[in-house]
Amino acid sequence: MGKLIYKSLPDMSKARNRVDNPKVIFDEVKVGPHLAKFAKGKKYVIKTFGCQANVRDEEILSGYLEKAGFIKTDNDREADLAIINTCAVRENAEEKVYGEIGKFKVNKTNNKDFILCVCGCMMQEEGSADYIMKTYPHVSLVFGTHNVNKILDLLEEKIARNKKLVDVYSFAGDVIENLPSVRLDSYKAYVNITYGCDKFCTYCIVPYTRGRERSRKLEEIVNECKELVAKGYQEITLLGQNVNSYGKDFHDGTNFSKVLEEVAKLGIPRLRFMTSHPWDFSNDMLEIIAKYPNIMKCIHLPVQSGSTSVLRLMGRRYSREEYLDLVDRIRKTIPGVALTTDIIVGFPNETEEEFEDTLTLCEKVQYDSAFTFIYSPRKGTPAAKMIDNVSDKEKHDRFVRLVKVIEDGVSKHAESMVGKTYKVLVDGPSKKDKGVLSGYTESSKLVNFKGPSFLKGHIVNVYINESHTYSLIGTLLDDPILVLASSLKEKIEKEDSYIRYIECKNAFESSSFLKQLKEEMEEKQKQLVNKSFKTDEDLLPLKKEIDELKKAYFNDPVYLNLQSSIADLSSLLEQIKDNLE
Numbered sequence: 001m002g003k004l005i006y007k008s009l010p011d012m013s014k015a016r017n018r019v020d021n022p023k024v025i026f027d028e029v030k031v032g033p034h035l036a037k038f039a040k041g042k043k044y045v046i047k048t049f050g051c052q053a054n055v056r057d058e059e060i061l062s063g064y065l066e067k068a069g070f071i072k073t074d075n076d077r078e079a080d081l082a083i084i085n086t087c088a089v090r091e092n093a094e095e096k097v098y099g100e101i102g103k104f105k106v107n108k109t110n111n112k113d114f115i116l117c118v119c120g121c122m123m124q125e126e127g128s129a130d131y132i133m134k135t136y137p138h139v140s141l142v143f144g145t146h147n148v149n150k151i152l153d154l155l156e157e158k159i160a161r162n163k164k165l166v167d168v169y170s171f172a173g174d175v176i177e178n179l180p181s182v183r184l185d186s187y188k189a190y191v192n193i194t195y196g197c198d199k200f201c202t203y204c205i206v207p208y209t210r211g212r213e214r215s216r217k218l219e220e221i222v223n224e225c226k227e228l229v230a231k232g233y234q235e236i237t238l239l240g241q242n243v244n245s246y247g248k249d250f251h252d253g254t255n256f257s258k259v260l261e262e263v264a265k266l267g268i269p270r271l272r273f274m275t276s277h278p279w280d281f282s283n284d285m286l287e288i289i290a291k292y293p294n295i296m297k298c299i300h301l302p303v304q305s306g307s308t309s310v311l312r313l314m315g316r317r318y319s320r321e322e323y324l325d326l327v328d329r330i331r332k333t334i335p336g337v338a339l340t341t342d343i344i345v346g347f348p349n350e351t352e353e354e355f356e357d358t359l360t361l362c363e364k365v366q367y368d369s370a371f372t373f374i375y376s377p378r379k380g381t382p383a384a385k386m387i388d389n390v391s392d393k394e395k396h397d398r399f400v401r402l403v404k405v406i407e408d409g410v411s412k413h414a415e416s417m418v419g420k421t422y423k424v425l426v427d428g429p430s431k432k433d434k435g436v437l438s439g440y441t442e443s444s445k446l447v448n449f450k451g452p453s454f455l456k457g458h459i460v461n462v463y464i465n466e467s468h469t470y471s472l473i474g475t476l477l478d479d480p481i482l483v484l485a486s487s488l489k490e491k492i493e494k495e496d497s498y499i500r501y502i503e504c505k506n507a508f509e510s511s512s513f514l515k516q517l518k519e520e521m522e523e524k525q526k527q528l529v530n531k532s533f534k535t536d537e538d539l540l541p542l543k544k545e546i547d548e549l550k551k552a553y554f555n556d557p558v559y560l561n562l563q564s565s566i567a568d569l570s571s572l573l574e575q576i577k578d579n580l581e
């Protein structure tokens, strides 16, 4: 009882070297007998920290858990299984994880069968799993980023053997396809196109926690996106640590521009991508973004620092001048493009002049928004070994000065939107004020406006009345009922029963046999009226002929198919009507 088994532990030197070749594996979901029995009617919750890659992992974990029979709950305290999906990119992300683990202790106290799992990037760091197992006895299972697809096997083993398990491995990583998933949104979706990172920026832990850069096959990406389009999704974001490195591992010329173009051609209303590394941003890519109206003119282009000497120490592979040239090139090819960025202040030994280079770069570029961070040393990265002579106070002061410059630029962009109309994809009632809706413009600006909640997931026109730094206030210009009607029309047209009705109708209208039967029937009906029959008996042969014709007509498969397709379509329309009511 209570024994702990270390199946594998992470190893930073293996994570750095990643000598093995990534494989493509098609996963099959298998639910072991102990897990199947345990999961029946049990509730799960997943707490995710960090970036979109983690959010996508949460959706995949949900996919596996629901295949096993678990049901999702929003109430942490009633969960029988909880997974904490961690981030390692900065120290404060890690501190939040410890708090979250602590909160689940009460679940274990109230329910001896409760299972708490901890996974994600933080578990890929040497020492983390061990520390968690020793400090928090209510944690039952620890796994990493490379074995998310093994969650059901690990749970089966944990339950069958009644042991705590740690299974985290460090290697190049594989590409797993056929992953089950339960998406968190029904109109916005993330689609992974690459995993891992080969850039090894000197401050960053990601190449160690997520493995070598490996691309998914174009066909797999396109198929996933096609399915999303068919389900009526309004927005797809293509994900990767460096989306523009896509395909480099194939050595056959396949590149990110090709992915963008193929997905844009599927007709998704909004296509986004993140993150782009300035180093391999090609002209091809710019032309494709400019060419397709459904590719959002919004590029997240982390600069990290505005100083060439700091960029060199960070291992970023571009200078300040090269970054600014790229910004010019982007703005020339894609007029009106929104640029966003990530910036780190207080990198080891960053001087006042170097920091000022970051400020002047931000003044020049005028970002639409920026994520700003104070440098956080990550154990095992080259920067963590650098001796740092900048005090925490100085770093904090610089951070405040940077935010001020960024906000000046962000506010200017927001102000320039007042008095204009923008397309907004509605997310639903605003988090701060349930009385208003919120959504994002094509350039990712948050807009709040009044409207009915059924507009969630629809793209509407909003006139901007007022601007704040991080949000806009607007007025809905569209008639919500007409927005709903046109979207229902689009949805119905994609339904199988509608498609079958159209096919049956076409077959019916082009059946020369039925046409002929109908003409003969009409002709005979006329005769019945016109001819002066002496007795009822004289009428009988003609009536019989008409009956024969009717029988042939109403029993013809083309006619019968049309009738059954009408019945199916009517029941679909009734369901929609009931839902609306």
Ligand code: 5AD
Pocket (backbone or CB within 6 Å): 089, 090, 203, 204, 205, 302, 304, 342, 343, 344, 373, 374, 375, 376, 377, 378
């Ligand atoms: N300290 C602070 N910020 C970091 N980032 C990555 N590593 C660190 C670190 N050690 C930031 C970078 C990156 C973003 C996702 O997180 O700006 O682009």
Ligand code: SF4
Pocket (backbone or CB within 6 Å): 197, 198, 199, 200, 201, 204, 205, 206, 207, 241, 242, 277
């Ligand atoms: Fe980290 Fe640099 Fe890779 Fe981005 S490009 S994930 S910052 S190593």
